[in-house]
Amino acid sequence: MSEQDLFPVPREWAEKARVDAAKYEQLYGRALADPGSFWLEQAKRLDWIKRPEIAGDWSFREQDFRIQWFADGKLNVSVNCVDRHLKDKADSVAILWEPDSPDEAPRSYTYRQLHEEVCRFANVLKGAGAKKGDRVTIYLPMIPEAAFALLACARIGAIHSVVFGGFSPEALAGRITDCDSTLVVTADEGRRGGKKVPLKANVDEALRHCTSVRKVVVVKATDGTVAMNAQRDIWYHDAAADVTADCPPEPMGAEDPLFILYTSGSTGKPKGVLHSTGGYLLWASLTHELYFDYRPGQIYWCAADIGWVTGHSYIVYGPLANGATTLMYEGLPNWPTPSRIWQVADRHNVEILYTAPTALRALMKEGDDYVKSTSRKSLKLLGTVGEPINPEAWRWYHEIVGEGRCPIVDTWWQTETGAAMIAPMPGAIDLKPGSATKPMFGIEPQLVDGDGRILDGATEGNLVIARSWPGQMRTVWGDHQRFFQTYFTTYPGKYFTGDGCRRDEDGYYWITGRVDDVINVSGHRMGTAEVESALVLHPQVAEAAVVGMPHDIKGQGIYAYVTLNANCAASEELRAELKQWVRTEIGPIATPDAIQFAPGLPKTRSGKIMRRILRKIAEGEVSSLGDTSTLADPSVVDDLVANRVG
Numbered sequence: 140m141s142e143q144d145l146f147p148v149p150r151e152w153a154e155k156a157r158v159d160a161a162k163y164e165q166l167y168g169r170a171l172a173d174p175g176s177f178w179l180e181q182a183k184r185l186d187w188i189k190r191p192e193i194a195g196d197w198s199f200r201e202q203d204f205r206i207q208w209f210a211d212g213k214l215n216v217s218v219n220c221v222d223r224h225l226k227d228k229a230d231s232v233a234i235l236w237e238p239d240s241p242d243e244a245p246r247s248y249t250y251r252q253l254h255e256e257v258c259r260f261a262n263v264l265k266g267a268g269a270k271k272g273d274r275v276t277i278y279l280p281m282i283p284e285a286a287f288a289l290l291a292c293a294r295i296g297a298i299h300s301v302v303f304g305g306f307s308p309e310a311l312a313g314r315i316t317d318c319d320s321t322l323v324v325t326a327d328e329g330r331r332g333g334k335k336v337p338l339k340a341n342v343d344e345a346l347r348h349c350t351s352v353r354k355v356v357v358v359k360a361t362d363g364t365v366a367m368n369a370q371r372d373i374w375y376h377d378a379a380a381d382v383t384a385d386c387p388p389e390p391m392g393a394e395d396p397l398f399i400l401y402t403s404g405s406t407g408k409p410k411g412v413l414h415s416t417g418g419y420l421l422w423a424s425l426t427h428e429l430y431f432d433y434r435p436g437q438i439y440w441c442a443a444d445i446g447w448v449t450g451h452s453y454i455v456y457g458p459l460a461n462g463a464t465t466l467m468y469e470g471l472p473n474w475p476t477p478s479r480i481w482q483v484a485d486r487h488n489v490e491i492l493y494t495a496p497t498a499l500r501a502l503m504k505e506g507d508d509y510v511k512s513t514s515r516k517s518l519k520l521l522g523t524v525g526e527p528i529n530p531e532a533w534r535w536y537h538e539i540v541g542e543g544r545c546p547i548v549d550t551w552w553q554t555e556t557g558a559a560m561i562a563p564m565p566g567a568i569d570l571k572p573g574s575a576t577k578p579m580f581g582i583e584p585q586l587v588d589g590d591g592r593i594l595d596g597a598t599e600g601n602l603v604i605a606r607s608w609p610g611q612m613r614t615v616w617g618d619h620q621r622f623f624q625t626y627f628t629t630y631p632g633k634y635f636t637g638d639g640c641r642r643d644e645d646g647y648y649w650i651t652g653r654v655d656d657v658i659n660v661s662g663h664r665m666g667t668a669e670v671e672s673a674l675v676l677h678p679q680v681a682e683a684a685v686v687g688m689p690h691d692i693k694g695q696g697i698y699a700y701v702t703l704n705a706n707c708a709a710s711e712e713l714r715a716e717l718k719q720w721v722r723t724e725i726g727p728i729a730t731p732d733a734i735q736f737a738p739g740l741p742k743t744r745s746g747k748i749m750r751r752i753l754r755k756i757a758e759g760e761v762s763s764l765g766d767t768s769t770l771a772d773p774s775v776v777d778d779l780v781a782n783r784v785g
């Protein structure tokens with residue numbers, strides 16, 4: 140089987156499809172030809188307090204730069220995700236929770252119970268002083284309270300900023316300070332793969348550097364002992380007992396912010412990506428329904444963490460807006476056994492499973508027996524997200540996990556895009572292993588060369604999106620200029636994704652990976668500049684340059700070149716210390732896989748580091764370094780090649 144193999148839409152999928160091949164073409168065409176009426180019609184899938192009469196109002200040009208969708212509409216996201224299902228789905232399960240340990244009992248919440256939990260949580264936030272427009276930082280493990288907290292913020296119009304539980308106190312403090320959060324919601328401890336994460340202690344540490352936070356709401360998750368500051372800290376269960384479960388939803392403008400989520404870019408400081416209320420929810424809900432072909436009653440599982448955008452859009456907002464049963468899993472796919480992910484699917488009769496290529500590669504390595512010893516009979520559709528899926532992992536997912544009967548829905552998107560943008564609609568698009576296939580309605584991808592010239596036909600180039608879509612981010616929190624600068628100046632008039640991409644003769648899109656200084660480690664974005672900034676904070680480090688390197692499981696690993704200060708000696712101890720240093724500064728996901736001590740870095744005469752050379756060396760392609768004659772000191776390259784790590 141070659142990469143070019145085609146897996147046609149199975150007949151039964153085409154027959155029952157909401158959108159079949161012909162309808163896909165028709166709707167895709169309509170959305171581009173008549174976006175106003177198309178999107179106002181789509182907007183009817185949401186419950187509006189005031190229905191919008193205008194759809195998109197946007198320009199990507201500098202002189203009149205703006206992005207607005209449904210700006211005259213009013214709605215509340217928690218009403219759309221909870222209250223509106225009480226009519227006919229009050230007793231269906233909204234959230235199904237699988238704990239870290241398989242020996243513990245799962246929990247479930249019906250839409251009626253979810254309503255009560257969200258209202259109570261919202262009243263606790265209000266009691267702690269949160270108001271419409273305030274920023275609430277959420278630093279929680281994968282427990283149901285995380286979903287309640289997001290929806291509670293949405294209910295009162297507070298803007299949530301979720302920080303992944305694996306981030307360090309330093310990283311947490313930076314994200315709290317950047318958006319001036321007044322409130323933090325955390326738990327005593329988190330659990331993952333049998334290990335405890337000291338979340339509350341991390342918050343205490345972070346808050347030594349933050350002045351904006353007035354209250355910390357603490358959910359009891361493990362019953363671990365934590366220090367409570369009587370002036371500042373509130374136990375959630377105590378506060379919840381003192382409030383009612385009645386909390387009227389705040390009417391929000393469609394363009395009011397729903398959340399901020401920090402993500403890494405090519406510069407040092409993570410950006411606070413801001414999403415809107417109306418356009419975002421519409422995008423999350425529409426793509427969830429169409430890409431996963433979600434049908435009432437199905438158990439749907441997105442195995443991401445709520446700390447990433449995938450968790451926001453496809454654990455919470457998309458599925459709940461559609462009245463789905465969404466499974467939340469606290470733990471790791473391969474703990475306590477590499478069968479766990481399939482055991483969880485069996486235990487809950489999961490029909491739709493959405494996970495990342497990195498998890499699949501790790502599970503694949505353990506051998507097929509861990510899969511084959513489970514049933515997986517309930518599975519109907521399998522999705523992937525986060526990085527390009529190599530055809531080998533695709534085929535394993537399709538043949539071994541899905542026994543050939545489940546479409547693989549490879550969804551390409553970004554924190555910035557809100558939800559999926561390029562992916563195969565399962566009843567409409569034939570599959571090719573490794574291709575994200577075709578764009579969603581309203582998405583106009585283009586491939587451009589370095590000068591911005593549009594490339595036609597089968598070709599490869601930089602991926603841009605030529606027009607706005609409802610789920611597009613609206614700004615970088617606190618820095619609108621940076622938003623414009625980052626995404627709309629490289630190719631004026633277009634949104635630049637930062638990804639490279641190939642389009643084949645059938646018009647299929649194949650994402651080839653980042654073309655900027657961002658590396659994709661296990662499906663998580665890491666800015667090389669961020670890791671470099673952490674390294675140079677170490678007293679013995681003079682300079683650092685970080686690039687990606689190929690990694691079997693993670694997709695990309697982190698390769699750091701470090702120049703030490705004069706009189707500092709390289710040693711294995713220092714190497715280990717620097718790895719630990721980065722873990723402490725940013726978090727375990729940023730840990731360098733390789734550190735090479737380098738007496739000098741390859742620089743041009745104007746002092747610019749030539750990353751191209753560093754990437755090649757990290758990749759082990761030392762025979763194709765290209766022209767090094769423009770370097771200030773070409774001899775540094777010989778040393779780098781001679782002392783390559785790994």
Ligand code: WTA
Pocket residue numbers: 402447448449523524525526527528549550551552553554555575636637638650652653659662663664
């Ligand atoms: C990469 C995650 C290939 C891409 C939702 C993008 C992918 C970055 C895919 C965004 C995919 C995501 N195929 N590459 N299906 N999905 N990417 O913001 O490089 O964490 O720019 O959003 O992940 O990562 P982010």
